[in-house]
Amino acid sequence: MNKIDSIDITPYKVTGKINLAKRDTLEDLGTSDKDLKKSLEKIRENLGEFQNTLYAHGKYAVLICIQGMDTSGKDSLIREIFKDFNARGTVVHSFKVPTELELKHDYIWRHYIALPAKGKFGVFNRTHYENVLVTRVHPEYILSENIPGVHSVDDIDQNFWNKRFEQINDFERQISENGTIIFKFFLHLSKEEQRQRLLRRLHLREKHWKFSPADLKERKLWNKYLQCYEEAINNTSPAHAPWYIIPADNKKASRVIVTSILLEELKKYKDIKEPELDDKIKANLEDYIDQLEKEKE
Template identity: 70%
Template structure:
């Protein structure tokens, strides 16, 4: 199977999304890919136990993508070997009344993983420069001072919001959170096929909403906003990765491989050793238990 190179997917310079492929040939069949995914997710599960015991880092995994990009199933398949105590998944939808009474980053900040844990954001704080940028009228619902009409949601507004997001991510990274940001990059044709499957297969009907078709008509607008957001916010401390997502098993494996290969570079993340006083009495403790 083809070896994954992190830098083939990591955004280190300005990108143009329509020039990046939505497919990637791993030179393996589906069963081989799934077997390799099983191996790497087991290794990730072991690493999770180590980072939990170590207790000095948190890991934040941000997953974005167009409708049908495969976010939910990817989370299910990549993280199924994690201990439930060490991972929390948050799916961010339309802000609630309470959330709208706070700044737009508040609900994301309070959902951040504690040290020793993994946090997965299924849709993320980037919705605030994606959906709201395509539909700027939504910003008026945030009741921001000095934003009284659509005219106030201008280039200067978005510049400021990107600065705030970059500052947010830098702050958490400097305080021990390892940040990954993944864009599941699917083609418009593949989205059409997946929407059709939702309509044609009864067991998938529940996933479909007429709103999906309305948003699909804005495909180009969303692609422009994703491209701009990725280019403005892919930093060394919080990089973006574009994941070819037309084939779900391939996307899952690539994402898992990038996670693992990056995390094992943190050589200081090791399980803590017992104190010398405790270690010196191990034989005694063993005898106590064996004599019961």
Template identity: 65%
Template sequence: MNNYLVKSSIQLKKTETKEVIDKAKKELKKIRKEISKLQDTMYAEGKHAVLICLQGMDTSGKDSLIREVFKDVNARGVVVHSFKVPTERELKHDYLWRHYIALPERGKIGVFNRTHYENVLVTRVHPEYILGEKIPSVKRITDLEDSFYHKRMEEINNFEQHVAANGTIILKFFLNLSKEEQKNRLLRRLRLKEKNWKFSPGDLKERKLWDKYQFCYEELLNKTSKKHAPWYVIPADDKPTARLLVAQIILNTLKQHNFKEPELPAKYKVEIENYKKELELE
């Protein structure tokens, strides 16, 4: 899985967007059952949480990946947050506030479908959005130089370091989609009547900014992939393979933490036979 880990400077133009693994769907079924068992043990232990961050261009498959990878996890054990345009209330706080309050509890898996990285991605492609945050030092778009976003990336690094130090296991996945495959998926949404609802003309406007998005992604991947919060670049042109790769990385990471179920207190353990008899004699 280290093939996908961002551990040195990368160039997205040189990374693969397509990989096909035979029987990926069958293998995923096995892995997600293992993830479910580990989450149950993690919940019982109550010491760790898991934060899964998913980023990718439109149509990269984030929604379906969440559905397929976490299908077997107990409903109480996984919480998904899909971050949209900030609400009026959210804009009254700093940009990380809404993400901080959505962090998973110990014992649970939290999935951020689009994440706090939108604050150095979409806002960098569309700097006018920053003005809505009413930051005292930002009075006009021309105030937003590269240094502003680099500073935010460092703040995000600090945020993740704090969260990780307090027991949250962080895994970040960039679903690396090719421009050609995005075109095919958008056309599919238009051609299939049952998929029409997924299409928005805004998708075409954002597609024209592809190169700008790729530049911003490349920078954030290189500046914010840390040992405590690593980025993995996942080839996303083949959905079954992308789902399997993400699931394998999650499983391998969880296994490394050796979660243990707590033991029954000694005063109860010695009474187990008596408890059994009491129930059997009812």
């Protein structure tokens, strides 16, 4: 065993008020990239086995919400963590700017209809929290939602955002009480690391497609985004739907941390087991085996 086969996941879980400026963005777990890769492969395999059991059990769903600044590694994290999953048991949704149809419904509607069915893992790449993050940095976006009583950005006050936190908490409580296990990960990236990753996108031709001049405009709003993330996390981390703050400057370590959290927390659900055969089938197992064995003759 290497020294990161088991890590303490408690420091990453939000159980009280947090200050993002004081949280680490870099974690290497005290080991090499080679060991990080080996650990991820082992934990990922165990998580894949759990997924098969969850699918067979069919009474719970798992929702994994991933948020983070641009370049924080959301896409690559999803790709690497779920390599050993059966495709039929996993659904990934990447939420973009709301469509015309989506704007005709309340802001949670498009997320509700994308929830995973029981027995499946659902991954939200960007989530319902965009509605208290991007829209808070750019409150003019709210006007597209045609909300009664909201005629200009002047109508969008602190009470408006407090109400949204309540609505999000209500949404998550409802789905949790009906069998959805919720994980929320904030990939905590440093501003300097983002600068380096944006530069790589510009220097490497094969990564040019990932770059947009809008990335630089949003980067100028870094402190505002961090403030909005902090307030959102501090208002929406109950025991049934906790946030985890993941240092994201080292992608390999962040993947090991997220995968470890998922496996350790899901193992606590002792009732998630493969279903037993009914007594009638059990009583006739030898007969079924005999029938199939005779087909060889």
